[in-house]
Amino acid sequence: MKLQRVNAFLKTVPRYHPNGDDTQVTVKCPFCGDSTKSDHGHFSIKVDVNAGEPMWYKCFRADCEVKGVLTTRVLDMLGCKDPDTLIELDNYNKTINVNTDRDFVEKRGRSYQIVNVIRSDNQSKLEYLNQRLGIKFTPDVLRHFKIQLSLYSFLDINYIHSLPFSQHRCDLLDEYAICFLSMYEDYMICRDITKKLLTGYRYTIYRTAGKPRPNDMKLYAIPTELDLLDPNPAEINVAEGTFSVIGAYLHCDGIGHSARNNIWLANCGSEYEKTILHVVKQYGLVDVIIHIWSDSEIGIEKYEKLYNRIHKRMNILGMYIHYNTKKEDFGYAAEDIKIRTVQIDG
Structure with a gap:
């Protein structure tokens, strides 16, 4: 009506x-x-x-x-x-x-500021990012990718005074983790970059404000502009982790950031099916092309089953599974990426 x-x-x-x-x-x-x-x-x-x-x-x-x-x-x-x-x-x-x-x-959530002052206490984190992904991350580039080097700097600039974890655990996150602001800015995905996982976990999901809800989507998304009037279908790009999706976005030219009408997401613990269905509903998409930037150990059979579960709920014009034959995922510099692509036939 x-x-x-x-x-x-x-x-x-x-x-x-x-x-x-x-x-x-x-x-x-x-x-x-x-x-x-x-x-x-x-x-x-x-x-x-x-x-x-x-x-x-x-x-x-x-x-x-x-x-x-x-x-x-x-x-x-x-x-x-x-x-x-x-x-x-x-x-x-x-x-x-x-x-x-x-x-x-x-899903609107709050709008937070990303501020990165490059100091001696977070220089090692910046060097890790630069070496891992093979580009120079300036404060502006960090802001674009919603990357926060210091947890406490983020809390201070946004006047967030309560902590969801103990002071000691937050101290460890501030010292040893790089934080990625989630799609709806209600969570920080904190990635421990130490070999011994000194925070205790590889990933910690940090609630920025309010109480967690059962249906919260803790996705990370690279900010892009989606044009619903573009005659070309939207292309949904999904990887397991934050580094992997950023590496694919930066270094896979033509499929990556130079392509039009793309959405770039990291599951961050969610399932591919849940992530794809959520973004289709959220943006009201009908015609889509799906790119999955897969970890190397996940076989193509899993994605064939995924296609069978979701293809009746949207018009999938193409579904492509990309593997990096040089590393276990795409979270690396360009010279460490070689793409092998498998198309899922409906």
């Missing part, structure tokens, strides 16, 4: 464009002002909803990503001043089920 007055108004908003099946429209984002380098909007609104279902919105610009339920306040921000249109939306919102797809609303 569609709200007639609301949909008629949205057609007047700058950069209005419907998607192929008219279930969603994109317009100029009222929160961030949208991109100045493009003539189309990134603010997507679901306009064809089931009875009782909220009208979700989300901005797909990497530096905005605001999301939530379309309310009269947001409609006013878009420029609607017609009282009948505002009343139509207000009356409909009184009927919606607030529990419908509730996780989607809660």
Whole structure:
């Protein structure tokens, strides 16, 4: 169902464009002002909803990503001043089920600052990154990849005063781990870089604020800009760990960061199936190409079973499994990567 007055108004908003099946429209984002380098909007609104279902919105610009339920306040921000249109939306919102797809609303999380001052106490971490991935990580590059060298610097700059673990354990994380801010910024994925795992664990999932929830997605995502109006399908790239997905993104040219309309994710303990289904639902994707940057010990049979479980829930135009024949994964410099690709045939 569609709200007639609301949909008629949205057609007047700058950069209005419907998607192929008219279930969603994109317009100029009222929160961030949208991109100045493009003539189309990134603010997507679901306009064809089931009875009782909220009208979700989300901005797909990497530096905005605001999301939530379309309310009269947001409609006013878009420029609607017609009282009948505002009343139509207000009356409909009184009927919606607030529990419908509730996780989607809660994924907004907080917006945190990444600050890396290169000092003697984190120089060894920076050298580890530079050597491991084969590029020079400047503070700006670290910020782009949402990498934080010092846990305590992150907590200080963002005024976070409570600790989810003991002081001693947090001290160890600050000294021996490199932290990656998760997709929704509600977790830090802390990777111990010492040979003896002096923190006690290779990975520690650190909750940045609030209490953990059973359905939390602790994914790491490299910030990219997804264009829903691009005629090319979205390409979902998934690896097991943070280093592996960054290495694949940096060094696999044509498939990596120079390719268009890509999403780059690390499971960080989740399953491939859960990660892929989550991002398809989160972004409202229909046509997708899937790239899995696999660890070397995982056989192709696992991915064939994965394809059989998920292909009816989306239109998979291609599924490719990439192996690094020189190392156990892709978390290395370019000279340590040689790609072998296997295509999964549906």
